[in-house]
Structures are given as C-alpha cells and as structure tokens.
Amino acid sequence: MVQKKDQKIAALVVAAGSGSRMGGSSPKQYLQIQGKSMLEHSVAALLAEPRIEELAIVVSPADILGQHLHFDDPRVKVARVGGNSRSDSVRNGLAFSALAQDDWVLVHDAARPCLLTSDVTKLIDHCLATDHGAILAVPVNDTLKKTLDGSGIEKTVSRDNLWCAQTPQCFKNGELLKALANPSEKPTDEASAMEAAGHLVDIVKGTPTNIKVTHPMDFWMAKAIFQYRTQGEIRGSH
Numbered sequence: 001m002v003q004k005k006d007q008k009i010a011a012l013v014v015a016a017g018s019g020s021r022m023g024g025s026s027p028k029q030y031l032q033i034q035g036k037s038m039l040e041h042s043v044a045a046l047l048a049e050p051r052i053e054e055l056a057i058v059v060s061p062a063d064i065l066g067q068h069l070h071f072d073d074p075r076v077k078v079a080r081v082g083g084n085s086r087s088d089s090v091r092n093g094l095a096f097s098a099l100a101q102d103d104w105v106l107v108h109d110a111a112r113p114c115l116l117t118s119d120v121t122k123l124i125d126h127c128l129a130t131d132h133g134a135i136l137a138v139p140v141n142d143t144l145k146k147t148l149d150g151s152g153i154e155k156t157v158s159r160d161n162l163w164c165a166q167t168p169q170c171f172k173n174g175e176l177l178k179a180l181a182n183p184s185e186k187p188t189d190e191a192s193a194m195e196a197a198g199h200l201v202d203i204v205k206g207t208p209t210n211i212k213v214t215h216p217m218d219f220w221m222a223k224a225i226f227q228y229r230t231q232g233e234i235r236g237s238h
C-alpha cells in the first residue's frame with residue numbers, strides 16, 4: 001500500500017494547554033531552547049518531512065502570544081480554537097483543518113520539541129504500508145509498581161509488552177474524528193480513543209529522547225538533549 005492519489009498527509013500540533021505543572025508566566029510552548037521556542041522546534045521536526053503538505057497549530061483563544069505567531073513556511077496555519085481538554089483541542093483542530101475522510105493526520109504535542117524527523121518518516125512509512133493508524137512509543141524500561149494509596153506497594157506489574165506512548169500519532173482523519181466524537185472518557189491521547197472505537201492501532205518504535213515537557217526538570221532535559229545533538233555526537237539518531 002502506498003499513498004493514494006489525492007490522499008493528503010497533514011499534521012496537527014496541539015499547543016493549547018495551560019502548562020500549569022510547568023509554572024512560569026507564559027505557556028510552556030514558548031520557552032526557548034537554542035533561540036527557538038519549543039513550539040517552533042516541534043513544528044520544524046514535522047515540516048522537515050516533505051510528505052507533510054499542511055500543518056495546523058492549535059493555540060488557545062486566550063493565548064496572547066499565539067495571536068502573533070508567524071511561520072515562513074506556507075504549509076503552516078494557526079488555529080485559535082484550543083479547548084478545555086487535549087481531545088477538545090484536537091477535535092477543534094481537525095474541524096479547522098477540514099481534511100478529507102481518507103487523509104492522514106499526525107497529531108503531535110507542542111510540548112515534545114525533541115522529536116526527530118527520522119521517526120516521523122518511520123511512522124508515515126508504517127501507516128502507508130499497513131493502511132492503518134499507528135503511534136510512536138518506546139518500551140517501558142523501569143520495574144513498575146502499583147500502589148494502594150500512593151505509597152505502599154500493592155504489587156509489581158510486569159513490564160512485558162508495556163510501552164510509553166509518545167506523539168506524533170497518525171490516523172485517518174475521518175476515523176479519528178468519529179472516535180473523538182463521543183469518547184466514553186476524556187482520552188489523554190488519540191490512540192486511546194481509536195482503541196475504544198475498535199480500531200487496531202500499531203506501535204512504531206520511537207526514540208526515548210522524544211520526551212514531553214511537563215515539569216521544569218523536563219525542560220532542562222530537553223535543553224540537554226539539544227545541546228548533545230548540536231555537539232554533533234548523535235545527530236539524527238537519538
């Protein structure tokens with residue numbers, strides 16, 4: 001299976017969260033790493049994949065900085081349609097993008113600036129080859145404990161076959177819209193809505209450095225990852 005004629009590949013970058021766990025006076029996606037905001041890094045990693053024909057950034061209508069975003073690349077549009085939850089932001093962003101049912105859409109967190117374009121390429125290749133949706137993920141390395149009350153351990157959970165979901169997550173636009181229309185619970189990623197709707201979702205092994213910046217410590221780690229890459233040690237491979 002290859003990309004069908006008239007079948008577009010688009011991206012949606014969600015950047016409408018409050019970022020309350022980061023603290024700080026402006027939304028976390030505007031924090032700078034090496035002279036660019038995290039949002040710009042996330043967008044650049046996607047745009048470097050030439051098959052992505054258009055990209056919409058979802059910001060909150062209340063985001064003042066979001067009003068002044070400018071990207072030279074004509075593929076980029078800013079949608080000031082962020083919602084109360086991540087899935088609301090995704091749904092509103094998909095409505096804004098007005099893609100065809102059969103188009104592919106890669107949904108990505110603005111808060112994952114360390115994304116590698118090589119992983120985006122792998123994900124798109126997989127979806128086109130199999131004709132169904134997939135996400136980037138990495139295997140769980142730590143031993144997992146389930147607690148009773150947040151402190152005492154109830155049991156150890158086997159980490160066999162457990163993965164940490166990342167973004168981008170790539171699905172057919174029509175199927176994703178339907179899955180997000182009536183989710184039973186607020187999904188924290190698109191894959192969970194697709195799974196609940198009965199779709200098979202594949203995993204494409206990603207890279208552990210594609211971290212989500214949630215807490216201040218994550219931001220320092222993201223900076224360190226960029227610094228390491230610009231030193232030329234592992235560019236394009238980690």
Ligand code: C5P
Nearest residue numbers: 014015016017084085086089109110111
């Ligand atoms: O809150 P969390 O870190 O899980 O958010 C993941 C991504 O979803 C972030 O890039 C954030 O800006 C986005 N988001 C959104 N709309 C919301 C909540 C989160 O676009 N209402």
